[in-house]
Amino acid sequence: MKEIVLTKSKNGMGMLLISFAGVIIGTIGFGIGMGVYTCVSWALMADAIDYNEWKTGKREEGTVYSLHSFFRKLAQGVGPAVALVIMGTLGYVNNDVNEAGEAFINVAKLGFDVAVNMRWLVAILFTVAAVMQFIGLALVYNLDKKTLEKMNEELDARHASDAVTEEA
Numbered sequence: 672m673k674e675i676v677l678t679k680s681k682n683g684m685g686m687l688l689i690s691f692a693g694v695i696i697g698t699i700g701f702g703i704g705m706g707v708y709t710c711v712s713w714a715l716m717a718d719a720i721d722y723n724e725w726k727t728g729k730r731e732e733g734t735v736y737s738l739h740s741f742f743r744k745l746a747q748g749v750g751p752a753v754a755l756v757i758m759g760t761l762g763y764v765n766n767d768v769n770e771a772g773e774a775f776i777n778v779a780k781l782g783f784d785v786a787v788n789m790r791w792l793v794a795i796l797f798t799v800a801a802v803m804q805f806i807g808l809a810l811v812y813n814l815d816k817k818t819l820e821k822m823n824e825e826l827d828a829r830h831a832s833d834a835v836t837e838e839a
Contacts, residue, residue: 718814725822754796761788 716739724730762785814822 715812718819719812721822721826722814725826754792757792758789761785761792763789 716735720730720732720735723735763781
């Protein structure tokens with residue numbers, strides 16, 4: 672097992688500033704990406720609700736939103752559990768206890784190979800998630816501009832005729 676040794680270097684402060692700048696730039700990029708994702712995902716949800724009404728004739732927002740919430744929470748529970756099982760398989764162990772008897776991670780005892788495995792795990796999980804999102808948006812979500820325009824026109828006409836029927 673290789674040990675990680677931290678040494679003091681002449682340009683240590685410079686490396687710290689570069690690392691800090693990298694964290695700031697990464698955080699800004701993450702924030703922009705999450706902002707776009709958050710806005711687009713709810714817009715796609717509204718289009719899916721309209722599509723369901725267009726195909727079935729029933730507007731079921733409550734069902735769609737509750738299913739979305741349920742499966743999002745299910746994924747938030749199952750996803751980390753699966754990741755933890757994979758981490759254990761790759762050699763990760765919560766391996767130390769402090770004076771109060773609380774467990775904590777002692778990076779020096781984990782070994783370099785485990786740290787490399789964890790980096791690969793993160794990269795692979797992000798890649799798999801990105802591929803799954805691409806498949807969902809490119810192959811499953813089949814609403815393009817032309818279909819949306821047709822759908823909205825037909826729904827508007829249907830709503831207008833329903834309003835006339837209710838007034839009569």
